[in-house]
Structure formats: C-alpha cells, structure tokens
Amino acid sequence: MRRLPKxxxxxxxxxxxxxxxxxxxxxARALGLTGSTVRQDLSHLNVSGFSRRGYRxxxxxxxxxxxxxxxxxxxxxxxxxxxxxxxxxxxGDLQRHGFDICGIFDIDSRVIGRKVGILRVTSFSExxxxxxxxxxxxxxxxxxxxxxxxxxxxxxxxGIQGILNxxxxxxxxxxxxxxVNARILESLQELVYLVRLEATEWRKKR
Amino acid sequence: MRRLPKxxxxxxxxxxxxxxxxxxxxxARALGLTGSTVRQDLSHLNVSGFSRRGYRxxxxxxxxxxxxxxxxxxxxxxxxxxxxxxxxxxxGDLQRHGFDICGIFDIDSRVIGRKVGILRVTSFSExxxxxxxxxxxxxxxxxxxxxxxxxxxxxxxxGIQGILNxxxxxxxxxxxxxxVNARILESLQELVYLVRLEATEWRKKR
DNA sequence: TAGATTGTTAATCGATTAACAATC
DNA sequence: TAGATTGTTAATCGATTAACAATC
Numbered sequence: 001m002r003r004l005p006k007x008x009x010x011x012x013x014x015x016x017x018x019x020x021x022x023x024x025x026x027x028a029r030a031l032g033l034t035g036s037t038v039r040q041d042l043s044h045l046n047v048s049g050f051s052r053r054g055y056r057x058x059x060x061x062x063x064x065x066x067x068x069x070x071x072x073x074x075x076x077x078x079x080x081x082x083x084x085x086x087x088x089x090x091x092g093d094l095q096r097h098g099f100d101i102c103g104i105f106d107i108d109s110r111v112i113g114r115k116v117g118i119l120r121v122t123s124f125s126e127x128x129x130x131x132x133x134x135x136x137x138x139x140x141x142x143x144x145x146x147x148x149x150x151x152x153x154x155x156x157x158x159g160i161q162g163i164l165n166x167x168x169x170x171x172x173x174x175x176x177x178x179x180v181n182a183r184i185l186e187s188l189q190e191l192v193y194l195v196r197l198e199a200t201e202w203r204k205k206r
Numbered sequence: 207m208r209r210l211p212k213x214x215x216x217x218x219x220x221x222x223x224x225x226x227x228x229x230x231x232x233x234a235r236a237l238g239l240t241g242s243t244v245r246q247d248l249s250h251l252n253v254s255g256f257s258r259r260g261y262r263x264x265x266x267x268x269x270x271x272x273x274x275x276x277x278x279x280x281x282x283x284x285x286x287x288x289x290x291x292x293x294x295x296x297x298g299d300l301q302r303h304g305f306d307i308c309g310i311f312d313i314d315s316r317v318i319g320r321k322v323g324i325l326r327v328t329s330f331s332e333x334x335x336x337x338x339x340x341x342x343x344x345x346x347x348x349x350x351x352x353x354x355x356x357x358x359x360x361x362x363x364x365g366i367q368g369i370l371n372x373x374x375x376x377x378x379x380x381x382x383x384x385x386v387n388a389r390i391l392e393s394l395q396e397l398v399y400l401v402r403l404e405a406t407e408w409r410k411k412r
Numbered sequence: 413t414a415g416a417t418t419g420t421t422a423a424t425c426g427a428t429t430a431a432c433a434a435t436c
Numbered sequence: 437t438a439g440a441t442t443g444t445t446a447a448t449c450g451a452t453t454a455a456c457a458a459t460c
Contacts, residue, residue, distance in 0.1 A: 005395040009374060013351070023441065030376055035441090036429050043443065051436045052440050069398040076394075087293035093374060093391050138397060145219070162401040164394055168215060168299060170236055178400035180393050185299050187388035188282075188370055189211040191344060192275040194384035195368040229417065241417090242453050249419065257417050257459045 003041055006031055008064040015057045023054030073098045075134055077160075079151050080142035081106040081114070081121045084166060088140065090117040099138075103130045124151075131158040138162045145169035152179075209247055212237055214270040221263045229260030279304045281340055283366075285357050286348035287312040287320070287327045290372060294346065296323040305344075309336045330357075337364040344368045351375035358385075 010030055014022055024038040031038075042055065047063040049055040065071045076099050078085050088094065089104045104116055105124040114121045122130070130136065139155040141148055141163060148167035155163060162178040165171055168186075173179055216236055220228055230244040237244075248261065253269040255261040271277045282305050284291050294300065295310045310322055311330040320327045328336070336342065345361040347354055347369060354373035361369060368384040371377055374392075379385055 001399075002396055004399065005392040006376070008395070009392070010376070013375065025441080030378075032376075032378075034429060036431090037427085039441095039443065040428080049442050051434080051442055053436085054441070067399070068395050069402050070395065074394075074398055083293035083296045087289035088390065090289045091390075094394070097391055097395075099394060137401065138394070140394075161404070162397045164390070164397050166390075169219065170212070170216070170238075172236075172238075176404055178397055178404055180397040180400065182388065182390055182393035184294065184297075184370070184372075184388055185303055186211040186215070187386050188280075188300070188305060188344070188346075189214070189274050189276065189303075190208055191368045191370050191384055191386040192280055193207075193210065193273070194386065195343065196275050198367070198382055198384055231417080240453060242455090243451085245417095245419065246452080255418050258415080259460085260417070 001041060001044075003031070003033075004064060004068055007038075007041070008061065008068055008070060011057055011061045011064060015061060019057050021050075021054045022057050022060065024049070026054070070098055073100045074138055075100045075102045075136040076138040076140060077102050077127060077131060077136050077155075078104040078140045078142060079106075079124065079127065079155070080144075080147075080167075081108075081111045081116060082142065082144075085140075085142035086116045088142065089119055102134050102136050103127070105130075124154075127154065128158040131155070131160060136160065138164065140164045140166065141171070142166045207247060207250075209237070209239075210270060210274055213244075213247070214267065214274055214276060217263055217267045217270060221267060225263050227256075227260045228263050228266065230255070232260070276304055279306045280344055281306045281308045281342040282344040282346060283308055283333060283337060283342050283361075284310040284346045284348060285312075285330065285333065285361070286350075286353075286373075287314075287317045287322060288348060288350075291346075291348035292322045294348065295325055308340050308342050309333070311336075330360075333360065334364040337361070337366060342366065344370065346370045346372065347377070348372045 010027060011022060024035040027038045028035045045063050045067060047055060047060055078089055078101060081104050085104060089101055103122055104119050105122050105127050106112060107124045111121050112123050139160040141151050143151055145168040148169040149171050152163055152171040152173055156173050156177050165179055165181045166183060168183055171179060213233060216233060217228060230241040233244045234241045251269050251273060253261060253266055284295055284307060287310050291310060295307055309328055310325050311328050311333050312318060313330045317327050318329050345366040347357050349357055351374040354375040355377050358369055358377035358379055362379050362383050371385055371387045372389060374389055377385060
C-alpha cells in the first residue's frame with residue numbers, strides 16, 4: 001500500500017513532537033484522508049488501537065517500520081552520476097533512513113573517479129562485481145532516458161531485486177523484479193494539469 | 207489523470223523513433239496496461255483513432271501536450287538550494303519541457319549569491335517580489351522537512367497556484383492551490399515493500 | 413474477404429466511505 | 437454516565453477490464 005510510507009513519516013514526526021497516542025482522525029487530517037481509510041489500512045497491520053485514545057505512537061511506528069523494512073538497512077547502488085545521481089548520493093535522508101549507498105556508477109570517463117560525498121564515481125563496467133560482492137538488492141537509475149533500459153537489464157542480470165527508475169523512460173524487466181518510477185518531470189506535468197483544472201473549475205463557478 | 211504524462215512521453219519517444227501510427231495495444235504494452243484502459247483514457251481526449259491503424263502519433267502528441275499544458279511554458283521557482291534544489295535547477299529536462307525556472311531561493315547566507323547553472327541563489331525574503339513581478343505560477347519545495355509548511359504558506363501568500371513538494375513532510379494549503387508530492391525516499395520505501403512482497407510470494411510458491 | 417483495431421457498453425474488481433455496535 | 441474512538445460490515449464509488457459491434 002503506497003500510503004504506508006506516509007503513515008510512517010507522519011508518526012515519526014508526531015513522536016518527535018512528543019505524541020504518545022495518535023488517532024485515526026489525526027492521521028487522516030494530516031494526510032487528507034478519512035478516518036475510515038486510515039483504520040482500514042491499519043487493520044491489515046499487526047497493531048491494535050484503544051477506544052478513546054487511538055494507537056500507541058511507539059507501537060505504530062515499530063510495526064510500520066517492520067512492514068516497510070525500515071527496521072533494517074538496504075544496500076543500494078546509484079547508476080548515473082549527473083546532477084540528480086550526485087544529489088542523491090550526497091542526500092543525507094537516504095542514509096538516515098536505512099539505505100546504504102554502496103556505489104555510484106557512470107560511463108563518462110570525465111566523472112569516473114570524482115568524489116561525491118564519501119563515495120567515488122566508479123565505472124559502470126564494475127557494477128556487476130560490486131552488486132554481487134556486497135549483495136546489493138536495490139538500484140537507482142538516474143541516467144538519460146535512452147540508456148535506462150540497458151542499465152536496467154544490466155542491473156537485473158547482476159541480481160538486483162528492485163529498481164527505482166528516475167529516468168524519463170519506462171523500463172521493462174522480468175517478473176519478480178520490482179520497479180517503482182519516480183519522475184520529477186512527470187510530477188510537474190501532473191501539477192500543471194491540476195492547476196489548469198482548478199482554473200477551469202473556478203471559471204465554471206462564475 | 208496521472209497516466210497522461212506517461213502517454214505523452216511515450217508518444218514523443220515513439221515519434222522520435224519514426225512512428226506515424228500508435229495503437230492502444232502498443233501503448234498498453236509499453237506502460238504495462240491493457241488496451242481497454244488506454245482506449246478509455248484516450249476517449250476522454252479530443253482525438254480519434256482509426257480502425258486497423260490506431261492513432262496518428264503526431265495528432266495524439268499534440269492533443270496530449272495541449273491538455274497537459276505542455277504546449278506553453280510554465281514559470282517555476284525553486285525554494286531550497288541544497289543538493290536536490292541545485293540538481294533540479296541545473297537539470298536540463300525541465301527547461302527542455304517548457305518549464306522556465308525563474309529563481310532558486312534559500313535562507314542560508316552561505317549559499318546565497320552562489321551560481322547554479324545560469325541562475326544565482328537568491329535570498330528567500332525576495333521570493334514574493336519575484337513571484338509577483340514575473341507572474342510565477344508554480345513552486346518547487348526542496349527544503350528540509352521542518353521548513354516545508356512555512357515555505358508553502360509563503361508561496362501561497364505570494365500567489366503561487368501549484369506546489370511540487372519534494373520535502374519529507376506534508377504541507378497543507380487552502381483549497382484552490384494544487385499540491386503534488388514527489389519524495390524519492392517514499393518511493394524507495396515503496397520499492398522495499400514491493401521487493402519483500404515478491405520475496406514472500408516466491409516463498410509461498412515453494 | 414479476413415483480420416486488426418477502435419469506441420463503447422456492461423461487468424468486474426478493488427478501494428473508499430459511511431455507519432454503527434463495542435469498548436473504554 | 438456521556439463521549440470519543442476503534443474495528444468491522446455493508447454500501448458506495450470509481451477505475452479497470454472484458455466483450456463485441458462497427459469500421460476500415
């Protein structure tokens with residue numbers, strides 16, 4: 001369920017703010033959902049709430065972290081050391097949330113060897129070796145669109161089990177390998193669509 | 207509809223590859239959908255296909271671009287000149303797809319004035335003026351989570367109509383302002399969830 | 413003609429919401 | 437007790453898929 005990460009983040013923030021109990025209504029309000037939806041979602045988890053109080057924040061966080069695998073670290077490689085790839089490698093949030101970045105790769109000899117945070121850009125030809133040696137399970141694709149499929153094939157062949165695709169192209173992989181697409185450009189286009197929709201609705205009301 | 211940007215991208219790529227006609231089946235295959243879904247989606251658009259051939263690629267691209275507002279430029283400001291903000295400002299894909307980045311802002315005096323691509327980091331205190339003077343309609347939030355809500359309030363007050371929120375916190379805005387969240391960390395957590403799901407399914411089959 | 417494809421209707425499926433008894 | 441909240445069932449809603457006549 002794609003809402004689970006949102007619950008986790010929110011509960012973490014609420015706990016940081018000192019909350020001991022959280023109600024379905026509170027979660028719903030903060031995420032723009034209904035209490036019903038939240039209770040339905042949480043009922044699939046191994047957690048139970050209390051009348052008049054809600055859910056124990058600490059327990060809820062622990063259970064959410066568990067089901068999302070956020071209670072252990074996940075090894076990741078980043079392919080593509082352009083602006084986006086480098087930004088991710090340096091982005092503290094990933095390390096802070098249990099992702100262990102095992103390498104950043106590129107084919108451009110001008111960036112290979114360059115330091116990015118605590119890492120050094122490595123030739124893409126070594127990606128198989130690193131993935132196998134270190135048992136990396138996740139790969140992030142941050143290369144130009146035309147190269148995305150080739151990179152995906154290579155990662156899957158090396159044994160990667162999940163791909164986060166940031167490239168502006170769809171990649172096809174054999175079943176058994178998970179792919180999540182996350183494209184800022186598409187999100188922006190969605191935003192434009194919504195903004196125009198709002199503008200139209202507004203005009204209708206007049 | 208959040209699939210429209212995907213159709214647009216795909217049709218652009220297919221056209222670049224020389225395709226004159228595209229069928230619903232071809233689109234479906236490339237995006238992991240069914241032909242039915244694609245035809246339903248396109249039926250809401252002002253475009254019609256032809257038996258035995260499909261849709262005219264050029265016409266489809268034009269119509270999709272139109273409904274997504276990709277046929278004109280959209281002014282954007284970026285708030286937050288950290289790794290991610292800077293990467294976006296330098297990221298050619300945005301400019302190339304009709305987004306005109308009118309400024310990148312930060313509150314940290316150590317980065318204010320620094321050059322980022324062709325832009326220069328400006329003090330966040332000037333964001334209202336820039337938004338108003340240039341008629342900017344979209345804002346991208348790329349600041350740490352605790353600052354996100356404050357930035358959103360400020361952008362909305364300045365007249366921004368749509369917000370792309372990359373911060374790891376939910377922002378609440380008055381109705382009439384569109385918000386799209388795009389968080390790499392949440393996408394990664396979703397990926398982890400899917401990878402573990404696959405692993406479980408696999409174990410079940412044995 | 414045979415075959416491929418659209419456009420649309422109807423069926424299915426799943427997700428969201430409403431409602432409310434049970435509980436504290 | 438009164439009131440707030442969960443957990444769950446049933447209803448609603450919307451999105452996806454199947455099916456197929458119409459078309460070229």
